[in-house]
Amino acid sequence: MKMSSGVEWALHSCVTLSQVREPLPAARLAELHGTPPAYLAKQLQALSRAGIVSSTAGSVGGYTLTRPASEITALSVVQAVDGDAPAYRCTEIRQRGPLGVALESCARPCAIARAMAAAQEAWSGFLAQITIADLAAGIDADSGGTAMADVRRWLTTA
Amino acid sequence: MKMSSGVEWALHSCVTLSQVREPLPAARLAELHGTPPAYLAKQLQALSRAGIVSSTAGSVGGYTLTRPASEITALSVVQAVDGDAPAYRCTEIRQRGPLGVALESCARPCAIARAMAAAQEAWSGFLAQITIADLAAGIDADSGGTAMADVRRWLTTA
DNA sequence: GCCTCATTACTCGGATACCGAGTGTCCGAGTCGCTCCGG
DNA sequence: CCGGAGCGACTCGGACACTCGGTATCCGAGTAATGAGGC
Numbered sequence: 001m002k003m004s005s006g007v008e009w010a011l012h013s014c015v016t017l018s019q020v021r022e023p024l025p026a027a028r029l030a031e032l033h034g035t036p037p038a039y040l041a042k043q044l045q046a047l048s049r050a051g052i053v054s055s056t057a058g059s060v061g062g063y064t065l066t067r068p069a070s071e072i073t074a075l076s077v078v079q080a081v082d083g084d085a086p087a088y089r090c091t092e093i094r095q096r097g098p099l100g101v102a103l104e105s106c107a108r109p110c111a112i113a114r115a116m117a118a119a120q121e122a123w124s125g126f127l128a129q130i131t132i133a134d135l136a137a138g139i140d141a142d143s144g145g146t147a148m149a150d151v152r153r154w155l156t157t158a
Numbered sequence: 159m160k161m162s163s164g165v166e167w168a169l170h171s172c173v174t175l176s177q178v179r180e181p182l183p184a185a186r187l188a189e190l191h192g193t194p195p196a197y198l199a200k201q202l203q204a205l206s207r208a209g210i211v212s213s214t215a216g217s218v219g220g221y222t223l224t225r226p227a228s229e230i231t232a233l234s235v236v237q238a239v240d241g242d243a244p245a246y247r248c249t250e251i252r253q254r255g256p257l258g259v260a261l262e263s264c265a266r267p268c269a270i271a272r273a274m275a276a277a278q279e280a281w282s283g284f285l286a287q288i289t290i291a292d293l294a295a296g297i298d299a300d301s302g303g304t305a306m307a308d309v310r311r312w313l314t315t316a
Numbered sequence: 317g318c319c320t321c322a323t324t325a326c327t328c329g330g331a332t333a334c335c336g337a338g339t340g341t342c343c344g345a346g347t348c349g350c351t352c353c354g355g
Numbered sequence: 356c357c358g359g360a361g362c363g364a365c366t367c368g369g370a371c372a373c374t375c376g377g378t379a380t381c382c383g384a385g386t387a388a389t390g391a392g393g394c
Contacts, residue, residue: 001159001160001161001162001240001241001245002159002160002243002245002247002337002377003159003245003246003247004159004377004378005247005249005377005378006377006378007246008246008247008248008249008251008270009251011270012251012252012270015270023327025326025327025328026327026328027327031255031256032255032256032257033251033254033255034251034254034255034258035251035254036378036379036380037380038379038380038381039378039379039380041328041329042329042330042378042379042380044328045328045329045330048328048329055327055328055329056327056328056386056387057326057327057328057329057384057385057386057387058325058326058327058328058385058386058387058388059324059325059326059327059386059387059388059389060326060327060387060388061326061327061328061386061387062327062328063328074273074274078159082159083159085160087159087160087161087245088161088165088166089160089161089163089166090166091163091166093166093167093170093191093192093193094170094297096191096192096193097189097190097191097192098189098190098312099190099305099308099309099312100192101301101305105301108300110296110297110300111292111293111295111296111297111299111300112166112169112170112173112293112296112297114296115232115285115288115292115293115296116232116285118284119281119282119284119285120281122280122281122283122284123277123278123280123281125280126276126277126280127273127274127277130273134269134273135269135270135273137269138268138269138270138272138273139252139268139269139270141269142266142268142269143259143263147257147259150257151257154256154257160338160376162338162339163338163339164338164339181366183365183366183367184366184367185366194339194340194341195341196340196341196342197339197340197341199367199368200339200340200341200368200369202367203367203368203369206367206368213366213367213368214347214348214366214367215345215346215347215348215365215366215367215368216346216347216348216349216364216365216366216367217347217348217349217350217363217364217365217366218348218349218365218366219347219348219365219366219367220366220367221367
């Protein structure tokens with residue numbers, strides 16, 4: 001089970017975007033995070049399609065959060081980049097083989113699929129309670145309260 | 159985020175193995191589940207390496223559970239087949255770019271990695287409380303109490 | 317002085333190569349059961 | 356009749372191709388700021 005590496009960049013980018021009000025170009029975000037600009041842009045496009053960020057074209061365009069950071073959950077960002085399909089996909093092997101049960105007898109998912117779905121629910125439920133604002137606060141606290149201020153300064157000056 | 163499709167076969171195979179005491183060849187399990195025999199064998203080898211099943215060579219050989227089904231968690235099966243690496247891999251992008259923090263300042267994982275790790279913990283903790291015996295009981299209950307008996311009958315006669 | 321418009325530079329967005337992991341398969345090494353032979 | 360050795364068939368295990376999604380990149384379409392020109 002492997003998550004797309006773009007998820008990490010998307011989360012960090014959302015945290016960064018939460019620190020400024022003006023639009024930020026993808027190239028600027030890539031420079032700050034030291035990531036390939038073109039590929040980071042791909043992730044930002046996914047966030048745009050999901051309605052998490054809005055894009056502005058033109059001279060001083062870029063990406064902006066559509067909502068306050070406290071209203072954007074980590075789950076929505078992960079699902080926007082990595083897809084919302086569950087990790088475990090039941091292929092209904094209970095219907096195959098010599099003892100396969102008939103389709104009409106499969107009113108609800110089999111017990112294994114139910115268990116895996118419940119585990120996924122525990123995972124997504126946890127991420128749904130974490131917001132971008134929480135993550136930003138956590139990063140700031142780790143740095144002693146200087147990280148977010150440094151980011152704001154760098155974004156506005158450089 | 160996508161899990162290996164072999165996980166489903168491995169879980170079903172463990173449930174099936176829990177119904178008999180004698181060794182079951184991979185080919186028999188593949189026939190019962192309608193899966194490619196060679197590929198299912200690959201998953202069973204992974205279970206063998208993890209110590210979940212024991213393999214017996216020779217004429218009436220096959221695979222057997224090493225422990226009672228009630229002592230085998232779904233998590234261990236999933237990790238045996240799919241690997242125990244966490245889905246989210248922090249590449250420490252906080253150390254990169256113009257505002258990268260020094261390595262010695264990174265005593266503990268960054269807030270984002272901590273959140274993702276905690277979510278994974280919720281997921282694995284859930285699966286750790288589910289055993290193969292629970293799954294077998296669930297499948298049996300769905301069928302009205304006939305499924306496991308049918309499996310035992312088919313395995314011993316055919 | 318102010319409005320309008322063409323220019324220009326900058327942005328996003330989708331379409332396009334490349335690569336590694338997962339998927340699927342095969343054949344060889346090893347082992348157990350069976351049979352035959354000798355005592 | 357019993358024990359042991361040889362044989363055969365069956366099993367697992369790792370090594371070998373193939374495909375698809377993820378990774379990385381580029382260039383074209385579109386847009387907003389900007390400056391010049393005219394009223």
